[in-house]
Amino acid sequence: MIVLEALAFNHDPTAANHDAINIRRSATQPVPLPEWRRGFSTRPEDSPAAYSTNDVAGNTITIKASFHIDPKLEVVEIRAIDPSRDDRCCGPCPNVLGEVKAKRVKVVPGHHGKTPWETFELLNTRLVECGVGIHVVTWQWQYRLGPDRPWQSFATTHHRIYSLVGIPRKPWVQQPFDPANMSLPWTDVLDFACWWASGARSQVEAARMVTAAVFDLGPSVITYDCPGGGSTHYAWPVFNCSAFLDRLRGGPGLGYYVNCSDCATITSTFANVLGTDLWQSRMGYGFDLNELLGIGSNVWQTACGWGAFSYHEVAWEDDCTAADDVYDACLKVDGDVDPVTAPHSPLLPVDLRFGLTGELTYRDRLASPPGRPTCNPQPATRTRRAVT
C-alpha cells in the first residue's frame, strides 16, 4: 500500500541551517544522494549525514522523503517515530534527530502512486544538547488513513548521523558540491574526529579533545621520529590523510614515525572537520629546549637528546602570533612553576598562549632560557595543508 523510496538529509547543498552539510566518504568515494534509498541502504553507515550544531541551533531541521503510495488512496498521513521511545536506551543521547512530524501527503493522479519529494520537519532533535558525536538514528515509518484510524508501520530506516560544532573549515570546504571535490569533509575522518571529541560543545573544547587524542596515539600507533631526525612523514608536500587513516585502522600507512609538522597537520585537520578554526604554523629558528615528553615517549629529555629544534610546528589559532593560542599534540611540556628543571609536571599544551619571554606560557615551557630569543612565531608559514 505504501513504500518508502528515498530520504534526503542534505537536500540543500547551499545551506546548513535547516539540513545536513555537504560531505563525502573519502578521497575516492562520494556520498551518493539521496543518502537513504530503498534496496541500497540497510546499515546505518549506508546512510550518513552530518549536521553543524551551531547552524541548526534554534531552527527546524527538515528532511525530504519520497514514497510509492497505492493510487487508490487520495491522501495519507505519514510520520516516523523513534521505535525505542525509551530515554534509558542507548546512552545519554538517543536518537539525536528525534522524530519526523506527521504530515498529510496527497497522492498525485497520473504518477502511478509515485510522490514527488515531500518536506518533513523533525521534532525533538537533540543535536545541540548532545554536542559532537556519532549517533545511530532509527526511525519507524508509519501511516494512517485518517485521524481516527490507527497508525500502521511500513518501514524502518537506520542512519549514521555526525554532529559537529560548526561548518568544517579548511582544508575542508563545502563548495563546489561535486564528486570531484576531494576537499569536502570525509566521513572516514569524521569517524575518528567525532569519536575523539565526543560531547564537545564548543570549538575550544573540540580542539582540546582532538589534540589530546592525537597525543594519546603514541606509542601504539605513532611515535616521534627520533631515528629520522624528526622529519615529516605524512604532511609533505600535502597531508596524505588516506595513508594516515590506514595507519589509524591498523595498517602500515606511511610508517610509525611522525614529527611536529605531522602532528600539527593531523590535529588541525581532524579538529577543523568539526568546525574549529586552527592553522598549522611554525616557530624558530634553531632554539635550545627544556626537557619534554615527546609523543610516544615516557622519558623527559630534550627531544631525542638533541638539545634543540631547528624549528617546531603546532596547530595554532588566529594569526599564529605570540598573542594567540597553540595546540601541540607532539609533546608535553613541564607545567610547573619551573619548567627548566626537574621534577617535571606533564602538561599537554592545549589552548595555551604562545606568549612573550618571562610570561611562563608556551614559549617559556618549550624553550630553555638561552633558546627563547630564537623561538619566535613565524606567521608567514601559516598554512592549512590540502588533503589527499
Place this chain on the structure above:
Amino acid sequence: MIQDMDERHAEYLRERHDYAAWERETAAESELLVGRFALRVEDLPGWNMIRLDQVPVEGARLALQSLWGSAEQEGVLLRIDIIEMPDVAAARTMLLHLLGEFQSPEIARQTDARIGQVAFESPDRTTVLFVRSNVVAMIRNAGPEVIAVDEPARQLDDIVKGQSGTK
C-alpha cells in the same frame, strides 16, 4: 604542491648547511639527467614494496613516496621518497627544502661522498638524503625496528645512476 619556503627559514638553512658550498653543480654533474624515473618492485632485493603514492610537488616532474618492508626482518620498514626535478639546480634547491622538514639539528652533510653528489645523514645513518643529477632521494626508517639505511641508499643511488642519460 609545496608552499614557497619562508625566507627566514631558508636563510637559516642556507647558513646552517653551508648551501653556498654545494648549491652549484660541476659541469660534469650537469651533463647527465634522469627522465621519468622508475622505481620497480624488484629494484631493491630483500625488500617488498608495500605502498607507492605519486604526490603533487610544484616544480617537480615526478614525486614518489613509497613504503618497503624487509623480507628478512620483521618490523623493519623503509620510507623512500624520490623527487625528479627538471634540472640539477632545481634538485639542489629541493634538497635544501627537504632539509627544512627536519627538526633535528644533527642532520649533517656526508663528507666522504659515499652516496650521491651531495648527501646528508643522521649521526647513526638511520636517515640519508641525497641528490644525484636532477633526482633527490630520501631514505628513512618507518618501522619500530630501526636500521642504518646507507646500504639501501647506496642501492638507490645505483638505480639513479643507471637511469641517468646524457641530456
